Amino acid sequence: MPSILIIDDEDNYLELCRRYMPEHSFLPPARNYRETAAALRRYAGQVDLVLLDVHFDIPDVELLPHDKQPLLARGGDPAKVFERLRRSQGLYILDQIRQSHPDLPVIVMTSRDDLPLEADAERLRAEDYTYLLADDYLDARALKLQIDGILAQRERHVAAASEPFYWGNSAAMIGLRRRLGILARGRLPVIIQGATGTGKSLVAREFIHPRSERAGPFVAVDLSTLPNDLMAAHLFGVVKGAYTGATSSREGVLARASGGTLFLDEIGNLGLELQKSLLLVLQEGAYRPIGATKELQTDIKLVVATNENLAAMVRAGRFREDLYMRLNPATAVTLPGLRERRDDFQELLEWFMRRVTGEAYNRDLLAQYAEQRDLPIPGPSDVLTVTVGRSIPPRGDARRMHVILHPSSFKLLQEFDWPGNFRQFEMTLSNLLTFTLVDLVDRPERIEPEDLGEAGRPDIIPILPRTVSDLLRPMTAPSVTEAPDDDIAIDGADLARLAIVLRPGESLNAVSCAVERQYLEHLYERCVGDLGKMGEILLNDAGAGRKIQLRMNQLGIKLRRLKRRGDA
Numbered sequence: 368m369p370s371i372l373i374i375d376d377e378d379n380y381l382e383l384c385r386r387y388m389p390e391h392s393f394l395p396p397a398r399n400y401r402e403t404a405a406a407l408r409r410y411a412g413q414v415d416l417v418l419l420d421v422h423f424d425i426p427d428v429e430l431l432p433h434d435k436q437p438l439l440a441r442g443g444d445p446a447k448v449f450e451r452l453r454r455s456q457g458l459y460i461l462d463q464i465r466q467s468h469p470d471l472p473v474i475v476m477t478s479r480d481d482l483p484l485e486a487d488a489e490r491l492r493a494e495d496y497t498y499l500l501a502d503d504y505l506d507a508r509a510l511k512l513q514i515d516g517i518l519a520q521r522e523r524h525v526a527a528a529s530e531p532f533y534w535g536n537s538a539a540m541i542g543l544r545r546r547l548g549i550l551a552r553g554r555l556p557v558i559i560q561g562a563t564g565t566g567k568s569l570v571a572r573e574f575i576h577p578r579s580e581r582a583g584p585f586v587a588v589d590l591s592t593l594p595n596d597l598m599a600a601h602l603f604g605v606v607k608g609a610y611t612g613a614t615s616s617r618e619g620v621l622a623r624a625s626g627g628t629l630f631l632d633e634i635g636n637l638g639l640e641l642q643k644s645l646l647l648v649l650q651e652g653a654y655r656p657i658g659a660t661k662e663l664q665t666d667i668k669l670v671v672a673t674n675e676n677l678a679a680m681v682r683a684g685r686f687r688e689d690l691y692m693r694l695n696p697a698t699a700v701t702l703p704g705l706r707e708r709r710d711d712f713q714e715l716l717e718w719f720m721r722r723v724t725g726e727a728y729n730r731d732l733l734a735q736y737a738e739q740r741d742l743p744i745p746g747p748s749d750v751l752t753v754t755v756g757r758s759i760p761p762r763g764d765a766r767r768m769h770v771i772l773h774p775s776s777f778k779l780l781q782e783f784d785w786p787g788n789f790r791q792f793e794m795t796l797s798n799l800l801t802f803t804l805v806d807l808v809d810r811p812e813r814i815e816p817e818d819l820g821e822a823g824r825p826d827i828i829p830i831l832p833r834t835v836s837d838l839l840r841p842m843t844a845p846s847v848t849e850a851p852d853d854d855i856a857i858d859g860a861d862l863a864r865l866a867i868v869l870r871p872g873e874s875l876n877a878v879s880c881a882v883e884r885q886y887l888e889h890l891y892e893r894c895v896g897d898l899g900k901m902g903e904i905l906l907n908d909a910g911a912g913r914k915i916q917l918r919m920n921q922l923g924i925k926l927r928r929l930k931r932r933g934d935a
C-alpha cells in the first residue's frame with residue numbers, strides 16, 4: 368500500500384484523506400519543517416508521495432528560513448515579514464525537501480488563490496498544485512485524482528525500468544511499441560527492420576513472443592551465420608539416410624517452434640529454393656523434412672529481421688516477390704538507430720548506465736570501492752542513481768551511490784556516431800564504468816576534488832570527459848592506415864600485418880573485436896608483457912595497465928598463455 372506523508376499544521380486534510388482514501392496509508396503528519404525532516408529520515412525510502420500545505424500558522428521560531436536576519440534587515444514591519452513567511456511557508460519547506468529528495472513527488476495544496484506561488488511551486492518541481500474549495504467531497508475527489516494519477520505513473524515507470532527493452536518516452540517510440548503489441552497478437556508474420564544493434568532480436572524475443580500469447584517456445588535462427596548447405600536441414604529437419612552423413616533423423620526448427628514463435632534473423636540470406644519452401648509453410652503450414660516422403664504440419668508465428676531492403680532485393684530478383692508479400696510488408700516495423708534518438712538520448716544514457724551498474728563485473732568493483740570508502744556495499748537489487756549534468760545530488764540516503772556524468776562527457780557521447788548502435792553503446796558504457804571504478808579503487812589520486820563537485824564525497828562516481836574521450840578515440844578515427852597490399856616491405860621491427868578470417872555476414876562488432884584482440888596480443892609481445900608500456904602507447908597513460916589488462920580479459924585473451932609463449 369503506497370505511503371503518503373501530509374505536511375500541514377492542521378488536521379483537516381489528513382482527516383479528509385483518511386476518510387475518502389482508505390486504500391492509501393497516511394503516515395503521521397508533519398507540522399513544520401523540523402518534523403518533516405524527521406519524518407523523511409524515519410521513513411527513508413518508504414514515502415511514495417507528499418501532500419504539502421502552503422500556509423502554516425505556526426510560531427515564528429518554527430518558520431523557515433532558519434536565518435531570518437537578512438529578511439528583517441531589509442527594514443519594514445517584522446510582523447509583516449513573518450506573515451509573508453507564514454503565507455508561503457510550504458514553498459520554503461519544498462525547497463528544503465528538494466535538497467535531499469530531488470525526485471519525491473509532492474502535491475502542493477492551497478485553499479487560497481495564490482497564482483504567483485504556483486509558479487514557484489513549479490520551479491521547485493512540485494508534481495501538482497491543487498486549489499481546495501472547502502467542500503469535502505469535491506476536494507477529496509480532486510486530491511484522489513491527482514494522487515492516483517501520480518502513483519500510477521510511478522508504477523508505469525518502475526514497470527518500464529524492468530523491461531529489458533528501452534522504449535523511451537518519445538511519441539514515435541510509444542507509437543512503435545503500440546504497433547508491435549498489435550502485430551504480436553495477430554497471426555500474420557512480422558518484419559523488423561533496422562541497422563545492426565538496434566535491438567531486432569531483443570524485440571522479437573522479449574516483446575513480440577511474450578505478447579503473442581502462444582504457449583510454444585521462442586526459437587531463433589541467425590541465417591547470416593548458417594552455411595547455405597546446412598540451412599535446409601536446420602530449418603526443415605532431416606530423415607535418416609537422406610544423404611551420406613545423415614545417420615539419424617533430426618528435427619528442424621520448424622518442428623521445434625511449433626505452437627510458438629520462429630525468429631529468422633537476416634532473412635535476406637535465405638536462398639531462393641528455401642524461400643519457396645518457407646512460402647509453403649506460410650500458406651499451408653506444411654513442410655517436408657529433407658528425404659521425407661510425407662509433408663508435416665507446423666503452426667508458427669513467424670518474425671523475421673533484416674538489415675537489408677527486401678523490396679530492393681525483390682526488384683533485383685534476389686528475393687521472391689510472393690514470399691515478400693506473404694511476410695506482411697505493409698506493416699514492417701523499423702527500429703531507429705541510436706543517432707535517430709537524440710530526443711531521448713539523456714534518458715537512454717541513464718537507463719543503459721543503470722543497467723551496466725548491475726553487471727557482475729561492475730558490481731564486484733562497486734563492492735570493492737564501497738568497502739574501501741566505508742560505504743554500505745550495494746546489494747544485488749540496489750539500483751544506483753545515475754545523474755547526467757552538473758548538479759551533484761544532495762547527500763541523502765547513505766545507501767545510495769551516484770554515477771555522475773559531467774556535461775562534457777554527455778556531449779561527447781551524444782555527438783558520437785554509434786555505428787554499432789545500442790550494442791556498441793552498452794559495451795562502451797560498461798567499459799566507462801569499469802575504467803572509472805578501476806581508477807577510483809586503484810588510483811584515487813587521479814581524481815581531482817573538483818571532479819567530485821564537493822571534495823570528499825565518496826558516494827559520487829564521476830564519469831570524466833577524459834575517460835570518455837580515451838574510450839571513444841580508438842573507435843573514431845582509424846589510427847593506422849591500411850598497408851597497401853604487397854608493395855610495402857614489412858619491416859619486422861616496426862610494422863605488423865594483422866590477418867583475420869571473416870565468415871560471410873560477420874557482425875561489425877565481431878570484426879572489430881577480432882582486430883583489437885590481435886593488436887593487443889601483438890603489442891603485448893612487443894612490450895614484453897609490460898602493461899604499463901602498453902597503457903602509454905594505447906592511452907597515453909603509463910598507469911593504465913590494469914585497464915589494458917581488463918580489456919584483454921574482456922576480449923578473452925589469456926595473458927598466461929601469452930606469457931608462456933613469450934617465455935618460450
Ligand SMILES: Nc1ncnc2c1ncn2[C@@H]1O[C@H](COP(=O)(O)OP(=O)(O)OP(=O)(O)O)[C@@H](O)[C@H]1O
Binds near residue numbers: 563791
Ligand atoms: N532499445 C534497447 N533497449 C535495451 N537494450 C537494447 C536496445 N536495443 C539494443 N539493445 C541491446 O543491444 C544488443 C543488441 O541487440 P540485438 O541483438 O537485439 O540487435 P539486432 O538489431 O538484432 O542486431 P544484429 O542485426 O546485429 O543482429 C542487445 O544485447 C541489447 O542488450
